[in-house]
Amino acid sequence: MTYLFNQPSAFASELIEGFVAANADKVRQVSGGVVRSTRSQPGTVAVVIGGGSGHYPAFAGLVGQGLAHGAAMGNLFASPSAQQIYNVARAAENGAGVLLTFGNYAGDVLHFGQACERLKAEGIPCEIVTVTDDISSARPEEIEKRRGVAGDLTVFKVASAAAEAGLSLDEVTAMARQANARTRSLGVAFSGCTLPGAEQPLFEVAKGTMALGMGIHGEPGISDTEVPRADALAELFVERLLQELPPGVTEAKGQRCAVILNGLGSVKYEELFVVYRRIAQLLQEHGIEAVEPDVGEFVTSFNMAGASLTLMWLDADLETYWRAPCNTPAYRKGSVIKAEPLSAAEREVVVQEDIPPASDAAKRSARCVLALLETVAQTINDNAQELGRIDAVAGDGDHGIGMARGANGAVEKAREVARRDAGAGTLLCRAADAWADKAGGTSGALWGVALNALGTALGDELAPDAERVALGVTHAREGIMHFGKAKPGDKTMVDVLVPFSDTLNQQVAQGASLVDAWLAAAAVAQQSAQDTAQLLPKMGRARPLAEKSLGTPDAGAISLALIVEAVGKLLQSNQGGAA
Template identity: 40%
Template sequence: MTDIRTKKLINAPEDLIAEAIEGMVAAHPDMLVVEGATGRAVVAVDGPREGKVGIVIGGGSGHEPAFAGYVGRGLADAAAVGNVFASPSPEQIMDAARAVEGGAGVMFLYGNYTGDVMNFDMAAEECTAAGIPARSVQVTDDVASAPAERAGERRGIAGDFFVFKVAGAAAEQGRDLDGCEAAARAANANTRSMGVALSACSMPQTGKPNFEIGHDEMEIGMGLHGEPGMRRGKLEPADAVTDELLAPVIADLGLAAGDEVAVLVNGLGATGQLELYIIHRRVAQTLKSLGVAIHHSWVGEYATSLEMAGASVTLMKLDADLKALLDTPCRTPALTVGNVLPPAAGRRVRRAAGNAQAKAVVDRSTLKTEGEVTPAIFRAMMRKAGDAIAENRDWLSELDGVIGDGDHGITMDIGWTAVRKALDAAPGDETVSETSDRMAKAFLDAVGASSGPLYASAFRSAGAAVSDRLNLDAGALVAWVAGMCDGILARGGAAVGDKTMIDAWVPALEAARAALAGGGDLRACLAAAAEGARKGRDHTATIESRRGRSAKLGARSIGHVDPGAASAHVLLAAIRDAV
């Protein structure tokens, strides 16, 4: 990748989200407040109340004004704010849920991305365990990301705008949880989008474009995180580009004379109003020629991708109910509809966080002591793994920029930085199993991307696999690796051949088991695991992606190593070298 550096007006990258939230709340103190220990739940001052369904939206940062910009009276009651291009963690989502739950249940709304699905699912599970009814609606408006017969696989892009608005209005009207969910699903079923990118964006941590595109090229169907689209070609005039974006949207919605729609022409971060209005001109001309009426249009930046140049076109086909919900008044930092709302009826809800479960007491006298890997050595091995991720952060992100959103190395580094801090705080007598649980919590709290719940589940499962051990011998360490595999498989659902981290972890486990069966010692088993992961990593370059964001690429993903498989090899190689 060409060594081009970008400029951003930020302080320390690790403080980026906290400082942005602080600035946003300071700008809108009449509308927004931060609640919860994580500092990532932005809550409406005049929204949550007793007897009302709580609307929680969320996703990664970098899409401003989405998501926190849509928090306010009549729209979302709270937003869970993730790291750049990464889902919020379950605990961040739960901070938002606890802040808005008023006895009528909570509805989660978010774009259909692997990390968001896993993290919001885990939050929904926690809500259920706490006796809070919870529903989830995933936005799937991007026609470029999957064909109509697989519409459930489509990703959510600027269509979030309409689905959030309808759901918030339904809750504001006093509809129950079933009614709010039905309204949100109707909005999603009638909303379609397609986008085009003209330039790359750059992650704040790297200052490098997360993909390459020629000065005279465009990417049709580009995802909101910089994921490659349907095709790349030479830049064309605005009318031709708009026609290409609009045609599949109109066809997918089945629009015909007499229909009525709402229109969103959305800038991706570096496209001015001048160009967006030219796009809207063509949209209006085309719809008029079809006999389709425009009820209302929004033109501007509503769901961006950092500083990416480009735009998307979204249409929502309206019926009487969707039209009324769209027109229901709301007031948020990014969107105001209708007149000033009357004071909210019902008292403001402030739920206290539930107490953490008591930690189980381990009887160390019953634990097996065979093996040279003591708990202290195990923690040193894990620190080395974290160091290796930090050293390879930019390389892993570059791999991800080719077939994903360019943040895998950054996300893994955030998680492992949190793990290393947690290891420093671990008591000296903590067992390997307890340390693994500590790592799981640290990683999950720090990382909301798909790697967060996947590695948290892996650490927990691995810890459980050696819960009868004080020290680890070769067999126990192989069992720990097996637990890592089991946790990832159970949470993510991927299989070997899907082009994911599993394509490195499973060969690593198979090689380690073979070495153990052949009489190999601890070092031989770890060396085999690292070599198995390397082979699995390299194999991913020969196969087509079937899971995650890169699955939308089809054959275009062949020839590129999966970044999750690459990071798995980095970890196992570092663990091998540490011993």
């Protein structure tokens, strides 16, 4: 369990505040995360890493000289929003572009991708490298689907050292991709992690057993086995990793490897050293030389009991950058020349938010949109526990919590901009950004995309009508399918959104009012959500445990159906008011 916290909802923000206070000589806080508080070499690439909180030392603890220039930090186990990532990247940028690198999780891919597009649109060169080191999360022929675990560190370290050496953005990106291509990891868990305020862990491991192939967000393993002795665990790690040599490595003998034995939160360092004793013996027996091995906690899963082994198969360049000096709050190598601290003025980051002008009709419509968002938030809050239960069947159980954070954040932002006389379009777009920011994760990103599409369609000039709303829903559907890559049949919210959009547009095209069209589409959405129970997931964290979800509907599909139903009821009770 988690012993020390104030309000669970404030845990992530308070931990960042305390971390910065303890490490002000190396990092400073910006909106969305942390960046270096020391001066970086002008004209060099900035490496920005990130993901959800709860993985310390990843991600904030890896910011500093010789390693990352900034870290975007979301809520516990939730991706940072595109806005957070953008803020961190802008604060870290040194004049030669930005490399965004992170573990391969759907929410992170969406949000970092959106931030990358925004940076490029503003003339800042930007590239992305996702870390895909976990061999348990997909077969070798689907390596692009693998998630990033402790191999994050090898990729971050190589990329950052290359940037520190003055390489161009293309060269830094190539080195990061090379590091990722030659990194493999495997992990196990002996117990789940329990987040602040939660009464139960995100998943359970039966007493005396071990989950093989766990993920760092509390995802269950892909199989269970008896807990072995330390030597047997070392042998399992090494045997499995040596079964899959990366491209360019034809045999293990004679190779040099960066080695990371990583604790996931509750396994003691002394236990890790017992395991590493046997790992070192096995590597030597196979003719592999461990180069500057690391044993400890580097990418954790809050307070999960577990461990993972990572091997990065080195070439000359990778070894140079792996061994290069660095100095961060949580990770140090060699000796660096102390960097000059930034001045007080340079540490200040000013963010201004202007509200564009709107017509009186759009301002009146904004109040209606606010009422709809309040209804959405209430609906999600009322159903958060059940959504979490459904999500826990084959996922990590945080869908209800994340949706509640997003919806409540959207309402808070909508109320703020409504007081500043925003139009309906601006109100919905700002609420969309807040939803993605507060919720994090895949659903946060997708709901941000959806609400932005609706807000853009509504605009700040005219009162919404049925045609404009239907068009906005169509754009939301297109955006979600583009960014999320899901299609009907994948057991996601798309299985509800597509029939809802089709029905809404058909009804509007036939002359139905917005209220009638929406109610008809909402009824289709309800049935479509229930129908997902018979599908097997092909996307996201539930995919490795697909069979467990058969018979249970998708949590994202259910939450979408609940929302459109609640909106329809409010529209019906205020006939004509929102249309």
